[in-house]
Amino acid sequence: MNAVATMQGWVDALVAPLGPAGARLVFGGVALALFLCFLFGARARRIGVFRGVLLLALVALFTALAFDLTLLMKLNRITFLGRIRLLMGSLSFLVLLVTFEAVRRSHLQERYALLWLSTGIILMLCGMFTGVLDFFCALFGMQYVTFIVAVIFTFLLLVAFHFSIALSALTDDRSRLAQRCAQLEARLEELERAIRGKGTDR
Amino acid sequence: MSDVVVIIPAYNEEASIGPLVRELAAALPGVPAVVICDGATDGTAAAARAAGATVLDLPCNLGVGGAVQAGFQYALKHGYAMAVRIDGDGQHPPAEIRTMLDAARASSADLVVGSRFSSAGLHTTVFRFMGIKLLALFLSLICRKRITDPTSGFWVVKRPLLHYFAREYPVDYPEPEALALLRRQGYDFREVGVHFRARQAGQSSIDGWGTVYYALKVGFALVVDRVRVLDPRLARAYTVRWP
Numbered sequence: 001m002n003a004v005a006t007m008q009g010w011v012d013a014l015v016a017p018l019g020p021a022g023a024r025l026v027f028g029g030v031a032l033a034l035f036l037c038f039l040f041g042a043r044a045r046r047i048g049v050f051r052g053v054l055l056l057a058l059v060a061l062f063t064a065l066a067f068d069l070t071l072l073m074k075l076n077r078i079t080f081l082g083r084i085r086l087l088m089g090s091l092s093f094l095v096l097l098v099t100f101e102a103v104r105r106s107h108l109q110e111r112y113a114l115l116w117l118s119t120g121i122i123l124m125l126c127g128m129f130t131g132v133l134d135f136f137c138a139l140f141g142m143q144y145v146t147f148i149v150a151v152i153f154t155f156l157l158l159v160a161f162h163f164s165i166a167l168s169a170l171t172d173d174r175s176r177l178a179q180r181c182a183q184l185e186a187r188l189e190e191l192e193r194a195i196r197g198k199g200t201d202r
Numbered sequence: 203m204s205d206v207v208v209i210i211p212a213y214n215e216e217a218s219i220g221p222l223v224r225e226l227a228a229a230l231p232g233v234p235a236v237v238i239c240d241g242a243t244d245g246t247a248a249a250a251r252a253a254g255a256t257v258l259d260l261p262c263n264l265g266v267g268g269a270v271q272a273g274f275q276y277a278l279k280h281g282y283a284m285a286v287r288i289d290g291d292g293q294h295p296p297a298e299i300r301t302m303l304d305a306a307r308a309s310s311a312d313l314v315v316g317s318r319f320s321s322a323g324l325h326t327t328v329f330r331f332m333g334i335k336l337l338a339l340f341l342s343l344i345c346r347k348r349i350t351d352p353t354s355g356f357w358v359v360k361r362p363l364l365h366y367f368a369r370e371y372p373v374d375y376p377e378p379e380a381l382a383l384l385r386r387q388g389y390d391f392r393e394v395g396v397h398f399r400a401r402q403a404g405q406s407s408i409d410g411w412g413t414v415y416y417a418l419k420v421g422f423a424l425v426v427d428r429v430r431v432l433d434p435r436l437a438r439a440y441t442v443r444w445p
Contacts, residue, residue, distance in 0.1 A: 100426065
């Protein structure tokens with residue numbers, strides 16, 4: 001079944017008892033309520049970047065629905081390729097947003113963020129310039145979607161490999177720290193014994 | 203008893219660290235030198251000890267950011283009013299430290315940066331010079347203050363700022379980022395023109411692919427630092443009252 005048509009079915013079911021004007025009012029009201037939520041939330045600093053962006057996207061959707069009840073039907077006319085490009089665009093935007101926010105809160109170091117950032121940027125470029133990708137698709141004998149999956153897969157592989165290297169370095173560091181710690185402890189005990197020995201002499 | 207300590211991060215500087223520490227002792231008698239040996243694989247720690255320096259021998263390689271932070275923590279814990287930070291490769295001549303210390307004592311700034319461009323001669327390649335100039339322009343805009351040499355590691359750090367850096371200090375290539383962050387926390391710095399020397403021995407850590415990584419990492423970090431979540435308790439308004 002077509003997902004967009006299903007959603008339009010829900011909208012139609014809502015419009016039937018209310019009439020077009022009533023349905024518009026409801027959508028407009030929902031949009032306004034969400035927008036007020038966003039405003040107060042942002043003012044009181046109760047919502048972060050994520051919830052803010054999500055709320056604004058919902059506000060935009062409901063406002064658009066209030067203006068045009070057949071909006072979803074129109075969305076349905078977007079081509080297969082267009083929809084994939086939209087998905088790629090939002091996916092890459094999400095990757096970039098999550099990475100940026102993690103670095104901003106100092107949960108992620110820049111050196112690990114760079115690979116994620118380049119993943120997001122490449123995904124975004126894939127969504128924006130299909131013409132360039134056609135060349136690579138022809139070269140490797142792949143469909144556009146297959147190629148996108150291949151690109152994502154390659155980058156995930158790179159990230160995983162990067163993590164393996166980082167993990168190995170951490171394991172090395174950890175054993176070195178433990179060894180130094182044990183040696184310091186032994187030295188401390190030696191000193192303690194020497195002091196105690198002096199104490200009994202007196 | 204000196205209220206100043208010199209901290210020197212060193213990674214595999216076996217050849218240059220000994221002469222540097224001795225030169226330091228001659229130029230600034232009575233000022234202790236602390237060498238932070240950043241998990242070096244050669245005899246850096248032994249050479250520094252033989253020359254009479256205190257050595258913080260890190261068991262694993264932390265990068266220059268982590269090494270310098272260890273030095274700041276040492277200076278803070280031992281009650282020094284100022285910490286001079288110089289490179290272990292001999293680029294920063296000990297004879298210039300007195301100029302920097304005089305400037306630090308005369309000024310209310312929390313950090314004095316020795317700049318090789320503001321008056322004295324330069325020792326660098328054309329390509330790197332252009333990169334540094336671009337970075338300086340960007341950083342000057344962010345900090346709303348003129349900076350000529352943002353990558354200089356020739357610093358005098360006063361105690362309020364030691365409190366901040368001992369707790370939070372950037373990793374990898376920390377100097378430009380640290381300048382941007384300290385301005386956001388309400389600290390101030392000033393530049394002093396000094397003469398640098400060519401490195402005495404060893405290799406620069408920034409060449410080849412390192413240059414690309416450096417540009418990407420520092421560029422990205424500076425953008426994020428504009429909106430990074432900072433700890434308000436480490437702002438100058440608080441740390442200036444701490445012992």
